[in-house]
Amino acid sequence: MLLIDYFDKGAEVFPGRSLVHDGERGWSYAEMKRLTHRIANGLIRQDLQVGAPVATYSPNHPLSVACQYGIIRAGLVWVPINARNSVHDNIEVMKLLGVQCLFFHSAIKAEIDRIRAAVPTLRHCICMDEENLQGPGLEQWMTDGPTDEPYFARSPQDVVSMPTTSGTTGKPKGVMLTNENWEAMVATYQIVMRHEGPPVHIVAAPLTHAAGYLCATLLSVGGTNVILPHPDPGLILEAIDRHKGSALFLPPTVIYSMLSHPKVGDFDYSSLRFFLYGGAPMSVQKLREAMQRFGPVMAQTYGQTEAPMTATLLTPRDHVEALESPELSKRLQSAGREGPLVRTRIMDDDGRLLPTGERGEVVCRGSVVMKGYYNNPQATAEVSTNGWHRTGDIGMTDKDGFVYIVDRKKDMIISGGFNVYPTEVEQILWTHPSVQDCAVIGAPDDKWGEAVTAIVELKAGVTATEAELIALCKERIGSVKAPKRVEFWAALPRSAVGKVLKREIRRKFWEGRERAI
Structure with a gap:
Protein backbone atom coordinates (compact mmCIF):
# COMPACT_ATOMS: atom_id res chain seq x y z
CA MET A 1 0.00 0.00 0.00
CA THR A 315 7.35 -3.88 23.99
CA PRO A 316 5.00 -3.38 26.95
CA ARG A 317 5.21 -7.13 27.60
CA ASP A 318 9.03 -6.91 27.68
CA HIS A 319 8.79 -4.11 30.23
CA VAL A 320 6.40 -6.04 32.46
CA GLU A 321 8.49 -9.22 32.37
CA ALA A 322 11.65 -7.28 33.19
CA LEU A 323 9.94 -5.49 36.06
CA GLU A 324 8.49 -8.68 37.57
CA SER A 325 11.52 -10.97 37.16
CA PRO A 326 14.85 -10.05 38.84
CA GLU A 327 16.82 -12.17 36.37
CA LEU A 328 15.29 -10.24 33.46
CA SER A 329 15.50 -6.76 34.99
CA LYS A 330 18.58 -5.82 32.96
CA ARG A 331 16.37 -5.77 29.85
CA LEU A 332 15.04 -2.40 30.98
CA GLN A 333 18.48 -1.04 30.03
CA SER A 334 18.14 -2.43 26.51
CA ALA A 335 16.54 -0.99 23.39
CA GLY A 336 14.57 -4.20 22.88
CA ARG A 337 14.68 -6.71 20.03
CA GLU A 338 14.58 -6.16 16.29
CA GLY A 339 11.19 -5.15 14.90
CA PRO A 340 9.07 -7.70 13.02
CA LEU A 341 9.94 -6.28 9.57
CA VAL A 342 13.64 -5.50 10.04
CA ARG A 343 16.88 -7.34 10.76
CA THR A 344 19.19 -5.73 13.32
CA ARG A 345 22.70 -6.98 14.00
CA ILE A 346 26.12 -5.93 15.33
CA MET A 347 28.98 -5.39 12.85
CA ASP A 348 32.70 -4.68 13.18
CA ASP A 349 34.61 -2.08 11.17
CA ASP A 350 35.50 -4.68 8.53
CA GLY A 351 31.86 -5.52 7.77
CA ARG A 352 31.74 -8.80 9.71
CA LEU A 353 28.66 -9.61 11.78
CA LEU A 354 29.59 -10.22 15.40
CA PRO A 355 28.34 -12.88 17.80
CA THR A 356 26.33 -12.38 20.98
CA GLY A 357 28.07 -10.31 23.63
CA GLU A 358 30.61 -8.59 21.38
CA ARG A 359 30.48 -4.84 20.90
CA GLY A 360 30.32 -3.29 17.46
CA GLU A 361 28.24 -0.98 15.34
CA VAL A 362 24.47 -1.50 15.27
CA VAL A 363 23.34 -2.20 11.69
CA CYS A 364 19.94 -2.93 10.20
CA ARG A 365 18.30 -3.81 6.91
CA GLY A 366 14.73 -4.12 5.69
CA SER A 367 11.94 -2.18 4.04
CA VAL A 368 12.14 0.56 6.65
CA VAL A 369 15.65 1.68 5.64
CA MET A 370 15.76 4.86 3.55
CA LYS A 371 16.24 4.96 -0.20
CA GLY A 372 19.31 7.15 0.35
CA TYR A 373 20.44 10.70 1.06
CA TYR A 374 19.12 13.30 -1.37
CA ASN A 375 21.68 14.23 -4.01
CA ASN A 376 24.47 12.74 -1.86
CA PRO A 377 25.54 9.31 -3.13
CA GLN A 378 28.85 9.48 -1.27
CA ALA A 379 27.14 9.88 2.12
CA THR A 380 24.70 7.11 1.18
CA ALA A 381 27.56 4.75 0.37
CA GLU A 382 29.35 5.58 3.63
CA VAL A 383 26.47 4.22 5.74
CA SER A 384 25.93 1.05 3.71
CA THR A 385 27.98 -2.15 4.02
CA ASN A 386 26.99 -5.40 2.33
CA GLY A 387 23.36 -4.32 2.26
CA TRP A 388 23.32 -3.27 5.93
CA HIS A 389 22.65 0.28 7.11
CA ARG A 390 25.21 1.53 9.63
CA THR A 391 23.63 3.51 12.47
CA GLY A 392 26.81 4.95 14.00
CA ASP A 393 25.81 3.59 17.42
CA ILE A 394 27.84 1.01 19.32
CA GLY A 395 25.93 -1.87 20.87
CA MET A 396 25.79 -5.57 21.60
CA THR A 397 23.14 -8.28 21.82
CA ASP A 398 22.41 -10.79 24.55
CA LYS A 399 21.50 -14.45 24.06
CA ASP A 400 17.80 -13.59 23.76
CA GLY A 401 18.33 -11.01 21.03
CA PHE A 402 17.95 -7.86 23.12
CA VAL A 403 20.10 -5.02 21.81
CA TYR A 404 22.01 -2.82 24.24
CA ILE A 405 23.16 0.58 22.96
CA VAL A 406 26.34 1.32 24.91
CA ASP A 407 28.08 4.19 23.13
CA ARG A 408 27.99 6.46 20.11
CA LYS A 409 30.51 6.01 17.37
CA LYS A 410 30.69 9.72 16.75
CA ASP A 411 30.27 12.73 18.99
CA MET A 412 26.65 13.68 18.32
CA ILE A 413 24.66 14.41 21.47
CA ILE A 414 21.01 13.47 21.99
CA SER A 415 19.55 15.81 24.60
CA GLY A 416 15.86 15.57 25.41
CA GLY A 417 15.32 13.64 22.19
CA PHE A 418 16.93 16.30 19.97
CA ASN A 419 20.20 15.93 18.07
CA VAL A 420 22.89 18.45 19.05
CA TYR A 421 26.14 18.66 17.13
CA PRO A 422 29.13 19.65 19.28
CA THR A 423 30.96 21.47 16.49
CA GLU A 424 28.01 23.85 16.05
CA VAL A 425 28.07 24.80 19.74
CA GLU A 426 31.86 25.02 19.79
CA GLN A 427 31.82 27.42 16.85
CA ILE A 428 29.68 29.81 18.88
CA LEU A 429 31.78 29.51 22.04
CA TRP A 430 34.93 30.22 20.07
CA THR A 431 33.52 33.60 19.09
CA HIS A 432 33.72 34.77 22.71
CA PRO A 433 36.83 36.91 23.21
CA SER A 434 37.82 35.12 26.43
CA VAL A 435 37.67 31.56 25.08
CA GLN A 436 40.98 29.99 24.11
CA ASP A 437 39.58 26.55 23.32
CA CYS A 438 36.58 24.41 24.15
CA ALA A 439 35.06 20.97 23.80
CA VAL A 440 31.35 20.17 23.91
CA ILE A 441 30.14 16.74 24.99
CA GLY A 442 27.01 15.04 26.27
CA ALA A 443 27.19 14.44 30.02
CA PRO A 444 24.82 12.11 31.92
CA ASP A 445 21.71 13.85 33.15
CA ASP A 446 18.59 12.40 34.78
CA LYS A 447 16.29 14.84 33.01
CA TRP A 448 17.83 15.29 29.56
CA GLY A 449 19.46 11.89 29.11
CA GLU A 450 22.51 13.77 27.94
CA ALA A 451 23.06 17.39 28.93
CA VAL A 452 25.00 19.56 26.50
CA THR A 453 28.14 20.36 28.50
CA ALA A 454 30.92 22.73 27.51
CA ILE A 455 34.46 22.39 28.82
CA VAL A 456 36.20 25.73 28.31
CA GLU A 457 39.83 26.75 28.44
CA LEU A 458 40.12 30.52 28.91
CA LYS A 459 42.81 32.80 27.57
CA ALA A 460 45.38 33.88 30.11
CA GLY A 461 44.46 36.85 32.26
CA VAL A 462 40.79 37.06 31.25
CA THR A 463 37.51 35.81 32.72
CA ALA A 464 34.08 34.68 31.61
CA THR A 465 31.11 33.28 33.49
CA GLU A 466 28.98 30.21 32.89
CA ALA A 467 25.85 32.33 32.54
CA GLU A 468 27.54 34.59 30.01
CA LEU A 469 28.56 31.74 27.72
CA ILE A 470 25.20 29.97 27.96
CA ALA A 471 23.40 33.23 27.11
CA LEU A 472 25.65 33.69 24.06
CA CYS A 473 24.75 30.24 22.75
CA LYS A 474 21.03 30.65 23.43
CA GLU A 475 21.03 33.88 21.45
CA ARG A 476 22.84 32.37 18.47
CA ILE A 477 21.53 28.80 18.22
CA GLY A 478 18.60 28.53 20.63
CA SER A 479 17.99 26.91 24.01
CA VAL A 480 17.90 23.29 22.76
CA LYS A 481 21.50 23.41 21.54
CA ALA A 482 22.90 25.75 24.19
CA PRO A 483 24.97 24.16 26.99
CA LYS A 484 23.10 23.23 30.14
CA ARG A 485 26.35 23.77 32.05
CA VAL A 486 29.87 25.06 31.49
CA GLU A 487 33.02 23.95 33.28
CA PHE A 488 36.30 25.87 33.17
CA TRP A 489 39.47 23.78 32.98
CA ALA A 490 43.03 25.07 33.09
CA ALA A 491 43.88 22.98 30.03
CA LEU A 492 42.00 20.57 27.79
CA PRO A 493 43.57 17.11 27.33
CA ARG A 494 45.31 16.86 23.97
CA SER A 495 47.09 14.27 21.88
CA ALA A 496 50.70 14.51 20.78
CA VAL A 497 49.64 16.41 17.69
CA GLY A 498 47.49 18.83 19.69
CA LYS A 499 44.06 17.32 19.04
CA VAL A 500 41.58 17.68 21.90
CA LEU A 501 40.83 14.23 23.33
CA LYS A 502 37.05 14.30 23.74
CA ARG A 503 36.94 10.64 24.72
CA GLU A 504 39.06 11.44 27.78
CA ILE A 505 36.77 14.31 28.69
CA ARG A 506 33.71 12.10 28.28
CA ARG A 507 35.30 9.41 30.43
CA LYS A 508 35.50 11.79 33.41
CA PHE A 509 31.74 12.32 33.26
CA TRP A 510 30.66 8.77 32.40
CA GLU A 511 33.12 6.83 34.57
CA GLY A 512 31.49 4.04 36.59
CA ARG A 513 28.41 3.83 34.36
CA GLU A 514 27.50 0.73 32.38
CA ARG A 515 27.00 2.70 29.21
CA ALA A 516 28.39 5.92 27.81
CA ILE A 517 25.23 7.21 26.16
Missing part, protein backbone atom coordinates in the same frame (compact mmCIF):
# COMPACT_ATOMS: atom_id res chain seq x y z
CA LEU A 2 0.96 3.62 -0.52
CA LEU A 3 1.03 6.02 2.43
CA ILE A 4 -2.04 7.86 1.12
CA ASP A 5 -3.90 4.51 0.97
CA TYR A 6 -3.82 4.28 4.77
CA PHE A 7 -5.35 7.76 4.98
CA ASP A 8 -8.07 6.88 2.46
CA LYS A 9 -8.85 3.54 4.08
CA GLY A 10 -9.50 5.29 7.38
CA ALA A 11 -11.74 7.81 5.62
CA GLU A 12 -13.77 5.04 3.98
CA VAL A 13 -14.27 2.97 7.13
CA PHE A 14 -14.52 5.78 9.73
CA PRO A 15 -15.76 8.87 7.79
CA GLY A 16 -17.45 10.50 10.77
CA ARG A 17 -14.74 9.83 13.31
CA SER A 18 -12.33 12.65 14.21
CA LEU A 19 -8.96 12.26 12.53
CA VAL A 20 -7.49 15.30 14.29
CA HIS A 21 -8.67 17.30 17.27
CA ASP A 22 -7.15 20.46 18.69
CA GLY A 23 -8.70 20.06 22.12
CA GLU A 24 -11.72 22.20 21.26
CA ARG A 25 -12.95 20.96 17.89
CA GLY A 26 -12.37 17.96 15.69
CA TRP A 27 -11.95 17.41 11.96
CA SER A 28 -13.51 14.17 10.74
CA TYR A 29 -11.84 11.76 8.36
CA ALA A 30 -14.29 12.81 5.65
CA GLU A 31 -13.58 16.52 6.22
CA MET A 32 -9.84 15.97 6.19
CA LYS A 33 -10.03 13.92 3.01
CA ARG A 34 -11.92 16.70 1.23
CA LEU A 35 -9.40 19.22 2.53
CA THR A 36 -6.45 17.18 1.25
CA HIS A 37 -8.18 16.98 -2.17
CA ARG A 38 -8.45 20.77 -2.28
CA ILE A 39 -4.84 21.26 -1.17
CA ALA A 40 -3.59 18.70 -3.68
CA ASN A 41 -5.53 20.31 -6.53
CA GLY A 42 -4.23 23.72 -5.49
CA LEU A 43 -0.69 22.42 -5.74
CA ILE A 44 -1.36 20.82 -9.11
CA ARG A 45 -2.53 24.23 -10.43
CA GLN A 46 0.93 25.61 -9.61
CA ASP A 47 2.48 23.37 -12.27
CA LEU A 48 4.84 21.69 -9.84
CA GLN A 49 6.48 18.60 -11.26
CA VAL A 50 5.66 15.24 -9.71
CA GLY A 51 8.19 14.62 -6.94
CA ALA A 52 8.90 18.31 -6.28
CA PRO A 53 9.72 19.15 -2.62
CA VAL A 54 7.01 21.04 -0.70
CA ALA A 55 7.48 21.95 2.96
CA THR A 56 5.36 22.51 6.04
CA TYR A 57 6.80 24.89 8.66
CA SER A 58 4.55 24.89 11.69
CA PRO A 59 4.24 24.03 15.35
CA ASN A 60 1.81 21.19 16.00
CA HIS A 61 -1.50 22.09 14.34
CA PRO A 62 -4.32 20.10 12.69
CA LEU A 63 -3.92 21.99 9.42
CA SER A 64 -0.28 20.95 9.16
CA VAL A 65 -1.54 17.35 8.99
CA ALA A 66 -3.95 18.31 6.19
CA CYS A 67 -1.13 20.02 4.30
CA GLN A 68 1.16 17.01 4.75
CA TYR A 69 -1.31 14.60 3.18
CA GLY A 70 -2.40 17.12 0.55
CA ILE A 71 1.23 17.36 -0.56
CA ILE A 72 1.55 13.59 -0.74
CA ARG A 73 -1.79 13.23 -2.54
CA ALA A 74 -0.55 15.64 -5.22
CA GLY A 75 2.38 13.35 -6.00
CA LEU A 76 4.86 15.71 -4.33
CA VAL A 77 7.46 15.15 -1.61
CA TRP A 78 6.64 16.37 1.89
CA VAL A 79 9.52 18.18 3.63
CA PRO A 80 8.80 18.54 7.37
CA ILE A 81 10.45 21.65 8.85
CA ASN A 82 10.95 21.63 12.62
CA ALA A 83 9.63 24.91 14.02
CA ARG A 84 11.88 24.51 17.08
CA ASN A 85 15.03 24.83 14.99
CA SER A 86 16.52 28.24 14.27
CA VAL A 87 15.27 30.05 11.18
CA HIS A 88 18.83 30.03 9.84
CA ASP A 89 19.03 26.24 10.09
CA ASN A 90 15.63 25.81 8.46
CA ILE A 91 16.58 28.10 5.58
CA GLU A 92 19.65 25.94 4.99
CA VAL A 93 17.42 22.85 4.84
CA MET A 94 15.05 24.46 2.34
CA LYS A 95 17.96 25.61 0.18
CA LEU A 96 19.57 22.17 0.26
CA LEU A 97 16.39 20.38 -0.80
CA GLY A 98 15.25 23.02 -3.27
CA VAL A 99 11.85 23.56 -1.63
CA GLN A 100 9.42 25.05 -4.16
CA CYS A 101 6.34 25.67 -2.05
CA LEU A 102 5.93 26.36 1.67
CA PHE A 103 2.87 26.01 3.90
CA PHE A 104 3.59 27.99 7.06
CA HIS A 105 1.85 28.73 10.35
CA SER A 106 1.21 32.33 11.37
CA ALA A 107 3.69 31.88 14.23
CA ILE A 108 6.39 32.01 11.52
CA LYS A 109 5.00 35.06 9.68
CA ALA A 110 7.71 37.47 10.87
CA GLU A 111 10.34 35.37 9.09
CA ILE A 112 8.62 34.83 5.74
CA ASP A 113 10.26 37.75 3.92
CA ARG A 114 13.66 36.54 5.09
CA ILE A 115 12.87 32.99 3.95
CA ARG A 116 11.62 34.16 0.54
CA ALA A 117 14.80 36.14 -0.03
CA ALA A 118 17.10 33.32 1.07
CA VAL A 119 15.58 30.31 -0.73
CA PRO A 120 15.92 30.84 -4.50
CA THR A 121 13.75 27.87 -5.49
CA LEU A 122 10.78 28.97 -3.36
CA ARG A 123 7.85 29.94 -5.61
CA HIS A 124 4.84 30.01 -3.26
CA CYS A 125 4.24 30.67 0.46
CA ILE A 126 0.79 29.92 1.88
CA CYS A 127 -0.26 30.62 5.46
CA MET A 128 -2.24 27.65 6.68
CA ASP A 129 -4.16 29.32 9.52
CA GLU A 130 -4.67 33.00 8.60
CA GLU A 131 -5.78 34.89 5.49
CA ASN A 132 -4.12 37.82 3.69
CA LEU A 133 -0.81 37.28 5.44
CA GLN A 134 1.97 38.24 3.02
CA GLY A 135 0.12 36.32 0.31
CA PRO A 136 -2.98 34.15 0.11
CA GLY A 137 -4.10 32.14 3.10
CA LEU A 138 -4.96 28.50 2.69
CA GLU A 139 -8.71 29.00 2.27
CA GLN A 140 -8.29 31.79 -0.28
CA TRP A 141 -5.61 29.81 -2.12
CA MET A 142 -7.97 26.82 -2.45
CA THR A 143 -11.02 28.88 -3.54
CA ASP A 144 -12.61 27.90 -6.86
CA GLY A 145 -10.36 24.89 -7.18
CA PRO A 146 -11.70 21.39 -7.89
CA THR A 147 -12.56 19.15 -4.96
CA ASP A 148 -12.38 15.83 -6.77
CA GLU A 149 -9.64 13.36 -5.96
CA PRO A 150 -6.52 13.80 -8.10
CA TYR A 151 -4.81 10.69 -9.34
CA PHE A 152 -1.17 9.95 -10.02
CA ALA A 153 0.39 6.62 -10.85
CA ARG A 154 2.70 6.10 -7.88
CA SER A 155 4.75 3.12 -6.77
CA PRO A 156 5.98 1.78 -3.41
CA GLN A 157 9.50 2.90 -4.35
CA ASP A 158 8.54 6.55 -4.91
CA VAL A 159 9.85 9.07 -2.38
CA VAL A 160 6.99 10.67 -0.41
CA SER A 161 8.80 12.49 2.40
CA MET A 162 12.20 13.98 3.00
CA PRO A 163 13.07 14.77 6.61
CA THR A 164 16.61 15.90 7.29
CA THR A 165 19.34 14.67 9.54
CA SER A 166 22.82 15.93 10.17
CA GLY A 167 24.09 12.63 11.58
CA THR A 168 27.50 13.30 13.07
CA THR A 169 28.60 16.00 10.64
CA GLY A 170 26.33 18.86 11.71
CA LYS A 171 25.54 19.48 8.02
CA PRO A 172 21.97 18.66 6.94
CA LYS A 173 21.23 15.75 4.64
CA GLY A 174 17.87 14.99 3.10
CA VAL A 175 16.64 11.48 3.93
CA MET A 176 14.55 10.02 1.12
CA LEU A 177 11.70 7.94 2.59
CA THR A 178 9.48 5.99 0.22
CA ASN A 179 5.95 4.63 0.37
CA GLU A 180 7.54 1.27 1.16
CA ASN A 181 9.43 2.74 4.13
CA TRP A 182 6.24 4.23 5.54
CA GLU A 183 4.34 0.98 4.94
CA ALA A 184 6.94 -0.92 6.98
CA MET A 185 6.53 1.55 9.86
CA VAL A 186 2.74 1.38 9.74
CA ALA A 187 2.68 -2.41 9.58
CA THR A 188 5.18 -2.73 12.43
CA TYR A 189 3.16 -0.64 14.84
CA GLN A 190 -0.15 -2.21 13.88
CA ILE A 191 1.41 -5.57 14.76
CA VAL A 192 2.91 -4.34 18.03
CA MET A 193 0.13 -2.07 19.31
CA ARG A 194 -2.82 -4.47 18.77
CA HIS A 195 -5.60 -1.90 19.14
CA GLU A 196 -8.73 -2.94 21.04
CA GLY A 197 -10.70 -0.25 19.21
CA PRO A 198 -10.01 3.00 17.36
CA PRO A 199 -7.10 4.53 19.30
CA VAL A 200 -6.81 8.07 20.63
CA HIS A 201 -3.30 9.42 20.13
CA ILE A 202 -2.22 12.37 22.29
CA VAL A 203 0.20 14.29 20.06
CA ALA A 204 2.53 16.42 22.16
CA ALA A 205 5.94 15.77 20.57
CA PRO A 206 6.61 17.44 17.19
CA LEU A 207 4.56 16.08 14.28
CA THR A 208 7.69 16.46 12.15
CA HIS A 209 9.31 13.59 14.03
CA ALA A 210 8.24 10.35 15.75
CA ALA A 211 4.81 11.62 16.83
CA GLY A 212 3.99 12.25 13.17
CA TYR A 213 5.09 8.74 12.24
CA LEU A 214 2.88 7.31 14.99
CA CYS A 215 -0.01 9.43 13.70
CA ALA A 216 0.35 7.76 10.30
CA THR A 217 0.29 4.27 11.79
CA LEU A 218 -3.18 4.91 13.24
CA LEU A 219 -4.93 6.23 10.13
CA SER A 220 -6.31 3.02 8.65
CA VAL A 221 -7.71 1.91 12.03
CA GLY A 222 -9.62 5.15 12.61
CA GLY A 223 -7.28 6.70 15.14
CA THR A 224 -7.99 10.18 16.50
CA ASN A 225 -4.98 12.46 16.95
CA VAL A 226 -5.48 15.02 19.73
CA ILE A 227 -2.90 17.65 18.85
CA LEU A 228 -1.34 19.73 21.60
CA PRO A 229 0.64 22.84 20.59
CA HIS A 230 3.68 21.93 22.68
CA PRO A 231 4.76 19.23 25.17
CA ASP A 232 3.58 20.88 28.37
CA PRO A 233 3.56 18.16 31.08
CA GLY A 234 0.40 19.42 32.75
CA LEU A 235 -1.50 19.68 29.46
CA ILE A 236 -0.46 16.16 28.49
CA LEU A 237 -1.61 14.68 31.79
CA GLU A 238 -4.95 16.47 31.52
CA ALA A 239 -5.39 15.48 27.85
CA ILE A 240 -4.90 11.78 28.58
CA ASP A 241 -7.73 11.94 31.11
CA ARG A 242 -10.04 14.30 29.21
CA HIS A 243 -9.77 12.58 25.81
CA LYS A 244 -9.25 9.02 27.10
CA GLY A 245 -5.91 8.87 25.34
CA SER A 246 -4.69 5.37 24.50
CA ALA A 247 -1.44 6.07 22.62
CA LEU A 248 1.37 8.53 23.18
CA PHE A 249 4.98 9.17 22.15
CA LEU A 250 7.37 11.34 24.16
CA PRO A 251 11.10 11.68 24.76
CA PRO A 252 12.23 10.68 28.28
CA THR A 253 12.85 14.25 29.43
CA VAL A 254 9.13 15.12 29.04
CA ILE A 255 8.10 11.91 30.82
CA TYR A 256 10.33 12.87 33.75
CA SER A 257 8.60 16.26 33.95
CA MET A 258 5.20 14.57 33.88
CA LEU A 259 6.16 12.27 36.74
CA SER A 260 7.30 15.19 38.89
CA HIS A 261 4.35 17.43 38.01
CA PRO A 262 2.39 18.53 41.11
CA LYS A 263 -0.90 17.38 39.54
CA VAL A 264 0.28 13.99 38.29
CA GLY A 265 -1.94 12.27 40.86
CA ASP A 266 -5.07 14.19 39.88
CA PHE A 267 -5.91 12.42 36.61
CA ASP A 268 -7.05 9.02 35.35
CA TYR A 269 -4.64 7.24 33.00
CA SER A 270 -6.47 3.92 32.75
CA SER A 271 -7.26 4.50 29.05
CA LEU A 272 -3.55 4.30 28.12
CA ARG A 273 -2.54 1.20 26.15
CA PHE A 274 0.73 2.19 24.47
CA PHE A 275 3.11 4.83 25.87
CA LEU A 276 6.07 4.95 23.51
CA TYR A 277 9.35 6.64 24.36
CA GLY A 278 12.57 7.05 22.40
CA GLY A 279 15.22 9.45 21.19
CA ALA A 280 17.40 8.79 24.24
CA PRO A 281 17.85 6.15 26.95
CA MET A 282 15.47 6.35 29.89
CA SER A 283 16.57 6.05 33.50
CA VAL A 284 15.59 2.61 34.81
CA GLN A 285 14.44 4.17 38.08
CA LYS A 286 12.21 6.63 36.23
CA LEU A 287 10.98 3.85 33.98
CA ARG A 288 9.82 1.84 36.97
CA GLU A 289 8.12 4.95 38.34
CA ALA A 290 6.38 5.53 34.99
CA MET A 291 5.07 1.97 34.90
CA GLN A 292 3.72 2.34 38.42
CA ARG A 293 2.00 5.61 37.51
CA PHE A 294 0.73 4.91 33.97
CA GLY A 295 0.38 1.14 34.03
CA PRO A 296 1.95 -1.73 32.04
CA VAL A 297 1.93 0.32 28.85
CA MET A 298 5.49 1.55 28.36
CA ALA A 299 7.27 0.74 25.10
CA GLN A 300 10.61 1.84 23.72
CA THR A 301 11.56 2.43 20.09
CA TYR A 302 15.04 2.69 18.64
CA GLY A 303 15.82 3.89 15.16
CA GLN A 304 16.96 7.01 13.35
CA THR A 305 15.75 9.25 10.58
CA GLU A 306 17.26 6.87 8.03
CA ALA A 307 15.43 3.87 9.54
CA PRO A 308 12.61 5.36 11.61
CA MET A 309 11.31 3.84 14.83
CA THR A 310 11.59 0.16 14.04
CA ALA A 311 15.22 -1.03 14.29
CA THR A 312 14.38 -2.40 17.74
CA LEU A 313 11.35 -2.38 20.02
CA LEU A 314 11.04 -3.01 23.74
